[in-house]
Structure formats: structure tokens, C-alpha cells
Amino acid sequence: MNVKTLLAASAIALALPMAAQAQGLVRGAEQGARDGGDAAGPVGAIVGGAVGAATGTVGGILGVDDRPRFRSYVRERNVRSYDYDGRVAVGTTLPTSGVTYYDVPDQYRVQPGYRYTVVNDRPVLVDRGHRIVEVID
Structure with a gap:
């Protein structure tokens, strides 16, 4: 079996569970690339980024x-x-003072700990x- 193919398959197997927890396209791609890179180097980062982006698109914080x-x-x-x-x-971190943060109402089914x-x-x-995790455009 080709070493690159084996590495790519290993990266996918390792990155899928972690990427499934990623939320949002950008965060999913970033996390998948990071986890894949840690597991299998550059090939893993490429594969992990793609897998993370795909799963992140499905599971955004706000549906x-x-x-x-x-x-x-x-x-x-x-x-x-x-x-x-x-x-x-x-990824942008906002200041702790000068900004008013509000609780997200339960009707939006956002996990605890997130505010808007x-x-x-x-x-x-x-x-x-206070790190931005989703921009609602």
C-alpha cells in the first residue's frame, strides 16, 4: 500500500470524530487541518481540513x-x-469591557456558554x- 494513501486514510480516521464536533465551516476546517496535521503531517492537514469543513458546515452553532x-x-x-x-x-477576540453581551434565548437551541x-x-x-465564533450575516 502506498505510504501517502495510508497516511491519508489514517488522517481521515483520526480527524472524523474530532471534526464532527467542529462548529461552522471555518472552525471545522481549521480544527480538522490542525488535528489531521498533528496525526499525519501535511497530508493529514489537507485531508483533515476538507473533512472538517464538510462536517462543520452541517453543525453550525446557530442552525x-x-x-x-x-x-x-x-x-x-x-x-x-x-x-x-x-x-x-x-476568531476575533472582543474586549471584556465596553461591550454588552447577551444570553441567547433557549428557542435558538444554542449550547450553553455562548452569548451574542x-x-x-x-x-x-x-x-x-469573548471570541467571535459565528457572524450572523
């Missing part, structure tokens, strides 16, 4: 059907937008460390 409803929910509450000089993107805020007029979900 695809809930996104428009959630956007409307935030808009109806006139949540004040925080002016941020940096890029509003997944509005940054530069864009609703975002953040984790406990």
Missing part, C-alpha cells in the same frame, strides 16, 4: 433555519452596536472568552 429569525430577534431589541476598529470575523452582541452593526455569537 441555518434559525439565522434569519435570530437576526430579526436582535434587530427588534435595538441592541446597541459596539464600534470595533478591527476585522469582525470568526452586535459589532459594527453585525450580530455575532461569542464564546466564554
